[in-house]
Amino acid sequence: MSEKFIERMIKFYLPLFIFLFFLLFPFYWMFITAFKSDAELYNLKLNPFFIHEPTFKNILMLFKATLFNRWMFNTFFVAILATILSLSASLLAAYAIQRVRFRGSGPIGISIFFGYLVPPTILFIPLATIIFQLKIWDSLWSLVLIYPTFLIPFCTWLLMGYFKSIPKEMEECAMIDGASRLRVFWQIVVPLALPGILSAGIFAFTLSWNEYLYALTFISTTTLKTAPVGLITELVRGDVYHWGPLMTGALLASVPVALVYSFFVEHYVAGMTGALKE
Amino acid sequence: MAKVVMEKLNKHFGEVKAVRDFDLEIPDKEFVVLVGPSGCGKTTTLRMVAGLEDITSGNIYIDDKIVNQLPPKDRDIAMVFQNYALYPHMTVYQNMAFGLTLRKFPKAEIKQRVKEAAEILNIGELLERKPKALSGGQRQRVAVGRAIVRKPKVFLFDEPLSNLDAKLRVQMRVELKKLHDRLQTTIIYVTHDQVEAMTMGDCIVVMKDGLKQQVGAPLELYFRPANKFVAGFIGSPAMNFMEGELLSEQGGLFLQTMGFKLKIPADKAAKLKSYPEKRVIFGIRPEDLPEAPASIPNETIEVMVEVLEPLGSEVYLDVKVGETSLIARAEPTTKAKPHFKLYLQPVLENVRFFSIRDERALL
Numbered sequence: 001m002s003e004k005f006i007e008r009m010i011k012f013y014l015p016l017f018i019f020l021f022f023l024l025f026p027f028y029w030m031f032i033t034a035f036k037s038d039a040e041l042y043n044l045k046l047n048p049f050f051i052h053e054p055t056f057k058n059i060l061m062l063f064k065a066t067l068f069n070r071w072m073f074n075t076f077f078v079a080i081l082a083t084i085l086s087l088s089a090s091l092l093a094a095y096a097i098q099r100v101r102f103r104g105s106g107p108i109g110i111s112i113f114f115g116y117l118v119p120p121t122i123l124f125i126p127l128a129t130i131i132f133q134l135k136i137w138d139s140l141w142s143l144v145l146i147y148p149t150f151l152i153p154f155c156t157w158l159l160m161g162y163f164k165s166i167p168k169e170m171e172e173c174a175m176i177d178g179a180s181r182l183r184v185f186w187q188i189v190v191p192l193a194l195p196g197i198l199s200a201g202i203f204a205f206t207l208s209w210n211e212y213l214y215a216l217t218f219i220s221t222t223t224l225k226t227a228p229v230g231l232i233t234e235l236v237r238g239d240v241y242h243w244g245p246l247m248t249g250a251l252l253a254s255v256p257v258a259l260v261y262s263f264f265v266e267h268y269v270a271g272m273t274g275a276l277k278e
Numbered sequence: 279m280a281k282v283v284m285e286k287l288n289k290h291f292g293e294v295k296a297v298r299d300f301d302l303e304i305p306d307k308e309f310v311v312l313v314g315p316s317g318c319g320k321t322t323t324l325r326m327v328a329g330l331e332d333i334t335s336g337n338i339y340i341d342d343k344i345v346n347q348l349p350p351k352d353r354d355i356a357m358v359f360q361n362y363a364l365y366p367h368m369t370v371y372q373n374m375a376f377g378l379t380l381r382k383f384p385k386a387e388i389k390q391r392v393k394e395a396a397e398i399l400n401i402g403e404l405l406e407r408k409p410k411a412l413s414g415g416q417r418q419r420v421a422v423g424r425a426i427v428r429k430p431k432v433f434l435f436d437e438p439l440s441n442l443d444a445k446l447r448v449q450m451r452v453e454l455k456k457l458h459d460r461l462q463t464t465i466i467y468v469t470h471d472q473v474e475a476m477t478m479g480d481c482i483v484v485m486k487d488g489l490k491q492q493v494g495a496p497l498e499l500y501f502r503p504a505n506k507f508v509a510g511f512i513g514s515p516a517m518n519f520m521e522g523e524l525l526s527e528q529g530g531l532f533l534q535t536m537g538f539k540l541k542i543p544a545d546k547a548a549k550l551k552s553y554p555e556k557r558v559i560f561g562i563r564p565e566d567l568p569e570a571p572a573s574i575p576n577e578t579i580e581v582m583v584e585v586l587e588p589l590g591s592e593v594y595l596d597v598k599v600g601e602t603s604l605i606a607r608a609e610p611t612t613k614a615k616p617h618f619k620l621y622l623q624p625v626l627e628n629v630r631f632f633s634i635r636d637e638r639a640l641l
Contacts, residue, residue, distance in 0.1 A: 167361055167363060169359040169360075169361055170364075170365060172350070172357075172359070172363070173357065173363040173424075175330070175349070175351060176328060176329075176350040176353075176356065176357050176377075177351070177376050177377035177428075178377050179351065180351075188365060192365075192366065192367060
């Protein structure tokens, strides 16, 4: 046990473990609650940190008594479409602002960012009017259309930063080699920006997946709800909390996001640090 | 194979005039080097030839055809960039074949040409590698290879050797020159390194502040610089400059400066006599300041040695005359020591004179 080891423990591992505990405890709580019966849950004499008599009742209730499957599908549908829509728009916007350098590209870049700064709690009122007039109120398409309002600014800025890290000479060289602007974009810029595009995509997907306010205000039919909204509105009835199924639903709903992250974690890190290895 | 002509070329970036009234005619097959300090407009000029930069005014001709409005891909040029600009997601082969593929060459020919270029550049074994698995020198070769497979009319090089270490740079310098001999294609080469310019170019264009200073063969620039800037820029260590006064006495012309007086050779004196002003700048190269065994009136100057820089084949002496520092080249056998006095005997035939007003060469 050298001094160095102890120092490393105190300075590095201890804070890390405290942070990890703080971060993962809610998941642990969701997990144990999912397998507890109501009787066990409300029995204050039992140690609340362990499962004493595991039960699958909550899971059964979630899938049988609610439309959880449907909500998950809705969330997927909206998240994937909104992500694709936002990414395609942001890719072109970010490239144009960063590289085509047309007149006014700077101010346009900044105004896109300003759009992102307006909080949804204010924005949902005017957006509701638009959704009404487009006659897509209470339809998943309203969310597919609304989510890009915060995803596009976000992705555009992330990608702008990434495009900046791609040496301009590479594009110029391709142009001398005989490529048109569009071909340069597809064959040089997009492949090189892939880590950045992936991280923008993951972010967009996660943000849409977790979105609550717009989903709550624009959707009222139970079959059309997304998972976060569905769980809260259908499993909290007045002041009655169905903790078991609620926690089961929360746990299951966080699985897809966790999977997406773990698959792309390497690209994701590279994308965030803007590291382009030549 | 092409001749390149630039005519009254101007490039302004807002208020900044990067290139001003630049005229240059580059004959077919010539290796031209644009050289100058950073910000002198050399790279901008090259980029205008490439079509990567719009021209503010003036014309560029490649093979007697105006190319001002032509996009880069239609100019039939190839460019090698300072950072090589290899496509990191493609193998060496794909990098080299990219231009040919875009131009829809038949597969067999692409293969043939890449193979040929790879052989010339000794990168045959690297074709399947990605750029990140290559060393700096190898990347450089691939970048050159990518340019030569297209067999363009003109090669443009933008400081291609600056990212290499000193030894490799010397080696690549020779190789690029050999390559030019072999390919016989017009080359425009940009560098800030005067040694590179001197050793590689058939013709050197010295630039400063967007203006062309002098165009000429390497030795012409060395021995007959058009102004003080060129004189100081070409040659290493740089030429020594001092201010002095021209005095006519005893039927001869003398140069009087900082406590010493030198007799100017008769032929130079005849030309200098017509110059109205008496004060001039004179420049003398380190190799024209040999040691003298003893003081000779009107021929030697007395200096104080400060630092010795032995290079093996020669020794550079950093010396001081009054407040002015000079560099002199001495034989490796020199007895000079720091903090001792020494006599130098300037080779006055090789002294250059410049006007104080506009720094132009007087002879």
